[in-house]
Amino acid sequence: xxxxxxxxxxxxxxxxxRPVVRLKPKAEAxxxxxxxxxxxxxxxxxxxxxxxxxxxxxxxxxxADRRPLGLVTVNxxxxxxxxxxxxxxxxxxxxxxxxxxxxxxxxxRERLFDTPFYRLVHAESDGLPGVVIxxxxxxxxxxxxxxxxxxxxxxxxxALQQVTGVATVxxxxxxxxxxxxxxxxxxxxxxxxxxxxxxVTMNGATYLADLMGGQKTGLFFDQRPNHAFAAxxxxxxxxxxxxxxxxxxxxxALAGGAVSALAVDASAPALDLAERGAQASGFGDRFATRKGxxxxxxxxxxxxxxxxxxxxxxxxxFAPAKPALEAGLRAYxxxxxxxxxxxxxxxxLVLCSCSHAADLQAFRNASARGIGRGGRRGQLMHTGFAxxxxxxxxxxAESAYLxxxxxxxx
Numbered sequence: 495x496x497x498x499x500x501x502x503x504x505x506x507x508x509x510x511x512r513p514v515v516r517l518k519p520k521a522e523a524x525x526x527x528x529x530x531x532x533x534x535x536x537x538x539x540x541x542x543x544x545x546x547x548x549x550x551x552x553x554x555x556x557x558a559d560r561r562p563l564g565l566v567t568v569n570x571x572x573x574x575x576x577x578x579x580x581x582x583x584x585x586x587x588x589x590x591x592x593x594x595x596x597x598x599x600x601x602x603r604e605r606l607f608d609t610p611f612y613r614l615v616h617a618e619s620d621g622l623p624g625v626v627i628x629x630x631x632x633x634x635x636x637x638x639x640x641x642x643x644x645x646x647x648x649x650x651x652x653a654l655q656q657v658t659g660v661a662t663v664x665x666x667x668x669x670x671x672x673x674x675x676x677x678x679x680x681x682x683x684x685x686x687x688x689x690x691x692x693x694v695t696m697n698g699a700t701y702l703a704d705l706m707g708g709q710k711t712g713l714f715f716d717q718r719p720n721h722a723f724a725a726x727x728x729x730x731x732x733x734x735x736x737x738x739x740x741x742x743x744x745x746x747a748l749a750g751g752a753v754s755a756l757a758v759d760a761s762a763p764a765l766d767l768a769e770r771g772a773q774a775s776g777f778g779d780r781f782a783t784r785k786g787x788x789x790x791x792x793x794x795x796x797x798x799x800x801x802x803x804x805x806x807x808x809x810x811x812f813a814p815a816k817p818a819l820e821a822g823l824r825a826y827x828x829x830x831x832x833x834x835x836x837x838x839x840x841x842x843l844v845l846c847s848c849s850h851a852a853d854l855q856a857f858r859n860a861s862a863r864g865i866g867r868g869g870r871r872g873q874l875m876h877t878g879f880a881x882x883x884x885x886x887x888x889x890x891a892e893s894a895y896l897x898x899x900x901x902x903x904x
Contacts, residue, residue: 512583515544515553515568515576516560523557526564526578529889531618533566533576545570549676550641554583567623567642571676577623577640587646592653595621600657603629603883611694612883613715614658619887624671627654628711630692630703633662635711636684639671651684662686664705670814681706691767693774697722698749700774701740702767709739709764716880717742717808720846720898723878724806725750727842727900731803734758734795734836736788741768741781743806743844748777752804757783758791792832805837806844808898813849822849823860830864834903837870843901850895857897865901872903 517523521537533555538544547553547568555566555576562583566576585591599620603612614620614634615627624640634654638644644667651663667680683706691702696718703712721743728747735744738757745768748755755777757768765783772781784791788809807829813822830845837843843865847857854877865872878898886894 512565513543513547513551513553514556515539515547515566516556517558517563519558521558523563525889526555526557529887531578531623531887531890532574533578535570535573535575538575540570540575544568548645550643550645552579552587552642567640569641569675572641572674574674577618577642579623579642587649589649589653589656592622592646592650593657596653596657602885606882609695610658611696611715613881614883616884616893618890619885619893624675625650626711628713628715629658629660630694630705630712632660633664633686633688633692633705634658634660635664635666635705637666637669637671637711639669639675639677641675641677644677647684655685660686662688664688666705666711669710691770693771697725697746698775699741699745699777700771701742701745702771702774703740704763704767707763708767709761713740714742716848716884716896717846717898718881720844720878721746723876723898723900724804724842724844727804728752731841732801732838734800734802734805736792736805736807736833737809738768738783739764739808741771742808744768744781745771745775745777747804747806748772748780749775752780754780754782756802757781758788759783759785760787761785789828789832792836796832796835800836801838801841802836803838803841804844805833805841806846807833808844808846811849812847813851816851819851819856822852823856826852826857826860827864827867830861831868832864834865834868834870837903839904841903843872843903844898845901846896846898848896850892853891854897858899861899861901865903870903872901874899875902876900 516539549569555563564581614629625643626637663685691704694701705712725746729751733747733752733755736758738759744755744757812825813819845861880896
């Protein structure tokens with residue numbers, strides 16, 4: 495009797511009714527066994543059978559000795575050629591499977607939050623590789639950033655509505671991640687209706703989330719605890735919020751007692767939502783906006799002699815991947831250099847990074863260099879991260895991407 499798994503190079507030789515893909519002899523199978531969820535393109539045998547698999551196809555992953563490691567999704571168009579989806583090679587990926595994963599994710603968020611406004615699924619960290627789901631009350635926004643999720647969209651959406659009871663589901667198919675998977679960009683309502691921005695109350699302020707045309711899913715829930723910490727520093731302060739989006743730090747600061755806040759962003763629609771959020775929060779008379787390139791605006795403010803008690807810079811990812819790391823760190827350094835002179839003596843500077851390629855130490859060092867080059871000295875008083883609805887998968891450093899450094903400057 496032959497106990498070996500079928501040879502995946504042979505046609506029609508599935509395992510558990512599925513094709514088999516195999517790691518190369520020098521690939522690190524131990525990391526996969528210990529929970530690392532990705533296989534890179536140079537680690538997998540890409541024979542003719544593997545190359546013929548449709549993007550997002552399910553396959554059994556074996557190590558070089560033909561021992562099964564689990565069920566993966568395969569996309570030969572992606573540098574992440576395989577993603578571990580279940581340790582059971584025979585798992586059935588259907589509505590019940592999705593419902594089980596979503597129920598576990600929901601139980602954590604319901605324990606953390608009194609109202610249903612949060613990140614419900616944080617991709618690999620919640621057992622759904624490449625899938626992000628943000629919840630806005632009765633509306634859920636799904637980002638299927640991996641080909642397998644696109645292929646199983648119907649079962650995913652049905653399970654989402656079954657588990658959460660949301661009436662409306664929006665598909666946000668935009669962003670760099672989908673491009674890397676070879677997926678087209680598209681945003682659409684899959685169920686229900688969306689006819690206006692959704693109001694979201696956080697940290698004493700009201701934000702307006704544009705679920706159809708805004709950045710990402712419409713609002714950045716990950717910064718919620720950092721908004722709250724900044725609000726503690728804002729009492730009686732003049733505040734400058736750079737890369738403000740829909741008012742993130744600025745509105746939280748006003749709720750914390752800031753005397754004024756200026757929000758800077760390159761997007762007029764985002765600033766319009768920020769203004770509407772300020773009015774809805776009762777802060778309209780203390781809130782102002784300025785549209786323009788962040789670096790140019792900061793240089794102009796400095797030239798005009800403006801200073802603020804609290805300055806926050808929360809830019810998009812300057813280093814979204816390793817090839818962009820050096821340029822990204824230079825951009826973070828420049829940002830700190832321009833922001834530091836705008837802080838009044840004894841005031842506070844908050845610098846944020848959502849670049850997973852720039853780890854905490856590299857980002858902290860770039861920020862410190864920039865502050866020094868800006869002619870300032872100070873102390874690092876607090877380091878913040880993403881909120882608990884954005885949990886980290888211990889084996890995947892990329893899942894802990896957000897850093898927020900709080901400095902007090904002399």
